Amino acid sequence: MRIEYVENPHEGSMKSKTKVVQEQLSENTQERLTEVSIESGLKPLSEKLIALRHMTELRIAALGDSSVYGVGDTSTDGNPDGPGWVGRVAHDLSAKQYINLSKNGARAHTVVSTQLVSTKFFNPDLVCVCVGMNDVMRGNYSPVQIQDSIRTLIQELNNIGAVVVLLGLPDPSKVAFAPKRVKKVLSRRVQNLNEILADVAGKEDALFIAGWEQKEVYERSFWHVDRMHPSSLGHQLIADLIRTELNMPLRVSNTLPTQSIRTKRDDLIWLLTSGTKWLLKRSIDLIPTLIYLIMIEGKEIRAIEASKNANS
Numbered sequence: 149m150r151i152e153y154v155e156n157p158h159e160g161s162m163k164s165k166t167k168v169v170q171e172q173l174s175e176n177t178q179e180r181l182t183e184v185s186i187e188s189g190l191k192p193l194s195e196k197l198i199a200l201r202h203m204t205e206l207r208i209a210a211l212g213d214s215s216v217y218g219v220g221d222t223s224t225d226g227n228p229d230g231p232g233w234v235g236r237v238a239h240d241l242s243a244k245q246y247i248n249l250s251k252n253g254a255r256a257h258t259v260v261s262t263q264l265v266s267t268k269f270f271n272p273d274l275v276c277v278c279v280g281m282n283d284v285m286r287g288n289y290s291p292v293q294i295q296d297s298i299r300t301l302i303q304e305l306n307n308i309g310a311v312v313v314l315l316g317l318p319d320p321s322k323v324a325f326a327p328k329r330v331k332k333v334l335s336r337r338v339q340n341l342n343e344i345l346a347d348v349a350g351k352e353d354a355l356f357i358a359g360w361e362q363k364e365v366y367e368r369s370f371w372h373v374d375r376m377h378p379s380s381l382g383h384q385l386i387a388d389l390i391r392t393e394l395n396m397p398l399r400v401s402n403t404l405p406t407q408s409i410r411t412k413r414d415d416l417i418w419l420l421t422s423g424t425k426w427l428l429k430r431s432i433d434l435i436p437t438l439i440y441l442i443m444i445e446g447k448e449i450r451a452i453e454a455s456k457n458a459n460s
Contacts, residue, residue: 193353196311200273201396205244209272209310210234211263211301212279216250220377230380231404233315234276236387242399247272255282256297264301268308275305276390278315280345281376284337295344302352312354313390316342320376322366359389381406 210216221230238246249263305312317338321331349356370382384406
């Protein structure tokens with residue numbers, strides 16, 4: 149299996165690599181896109197899932213934010229960004245081709261604006277998506293914008309015949325380092341976002357996987373040192389969950405390792421450098437906004453309830 153890690157072709161250090169991948173695919177992609185749009189463009193999810201289970205040369209794409217990019221998956225080579233849970237799904241299903249278009253810091257609308265075009269060009273059979281935590285942690289959090297973005301994403305991917313998997317978000321109040329009142333605000337937003345994802349997925353014929361009800365997923369071993377991304381073990385457990393929900397057995401003799409080869413010192417250095425940088429970027433408007441939201445907590449609750457009623 150050839151695994152390709154590719155960021156947004158319009159920005160980032162891997163622009164040239166993206167171009168190489170696209171050139172390799174360009175000979176047959178347009179022909180295949182036409183065939184798929186005619187033959188399977190609007191097949192129901194149930195039919196696409198059956199067909200997916202019988203495919204022997206799977207093409208898998210990963211879309212979303214840093215949780216999809218592989219942050220926290222340190223077991224394979226010691227680097228802080230490993231294959232991630234979608235890369236592990238691709239490995240476990242012995243995919244013929246796998247492309248990771250996710251980007252650190254991505255939000256729902258940027259997945260549509262910067263990752264969707266390349267995904268359609270790649271023409272995958274299975275697309276795994278996780279996005280929303282960066283929306284939740286920003287001051288201009290907009291349930292309506294997220295809903296519209298996810299709807300557009302699913303519709304566009306359904307038009308090329310892909311099976312779309314949406315992974316829900318964990319409850320940050322159970323793992324993140326934060327004051328109790330801040331956790332309460334973030335937890336409410338995550339609950340609201342998961343409801344949006346589940347609702348849009350149901351209406352647009354995508355597979356929504358919550359996956360966060362089990363008590364064990366909130367154990368310390370499941371999480372990276374930053375408590376915001378899964379550990380290598382966590383990434384593998386998510387990959388196992390995805391396969392289970394797709395009803396697709398393991399197609400390789402062994403899964404990728406889950407025992408990290410990084411030391412506690414390595415993790416501490418990462419937390420003080422990359423982790424701090426990540427937090428500061430998101431705190432520019434998050435901290436003032438959280439203070440404001442705590443002060444007007446009741447008003448935001450009523451706003452979320454109003455958005456639910458408008459969409460029901």
